[in-house]
Amino acid sequence: MNTHRMLCFGRTDVSGNAAIVVEDFALTESERLEFARQQDAAATVFIATDAAGNIVLDYYYPHTRSPLCLHATLAASALLFERNPDSARIQFVTSMHRQILEVERTHDDILIGLKPQRCPALNIDLAETAQLLRAKPVELTGIPRLASVGSAKLLVEVADQSTLQALRPDLAAIARWSRTHGVSGLYAYCRLADDIYAGRNFNHLEPHLEDVATGVAAGALAVLLERSITLLQGDALGQPCTLTARYLDGAVQVGGRAVSSVE
16 A cells, blocks of 8 residues: 655645545555544545546545545645656546546646536525524624535635634534535635635534645635635644635636645
């Protein structure tokens, strides 16, 4: 079994969301989850090739298997591009939902192409959402809405960056709500200037496991807003990250940097 540690979406070479890329493995699904639990990383992705020749990605957070993780996709892409310097494009298939991911390399970033996905039909209650965030309803801007590019997020706009950073949500309640409704956590965000936003992702049971960069949320937010955006995340956690989401007539490309990490 070969493993590689990558830092994804970081603004510097020593910041970013950590992902473990695993190749040449012989592990069951439960063994993969146990392996992911043991890693000091936000996500682990297992790369395999199926009988049809597709490169298949299977994603795991420390607490659960996931249908899609974009920073782990970014990590796998960077590894394969490094081995194939003349290649500009890669296609992956996700293990759980067989979603096709078209990835391209530009001069500065790796971009993952995605299309909007259907979300659960829910009536989102503002007061309930505020309660999940342990916030006052007046601190929320507009109506919370669902959007998905492969992993549905409840997107909640808050008044400003100070409100965003002050949030101390009920993580256990968010996890229960997410399981009940088939949603992958809650993403709170605020607008900073023009098409620049800041955000925080709440999809783990422990505060110290908060994501420093959440690619699926960047894609979902660009789809919801129907515009290209730059999303800043992780600054308060000491891991400044920048995510780019290009809105392309209904589709979206989510990208950023990915570098190898040596502990």
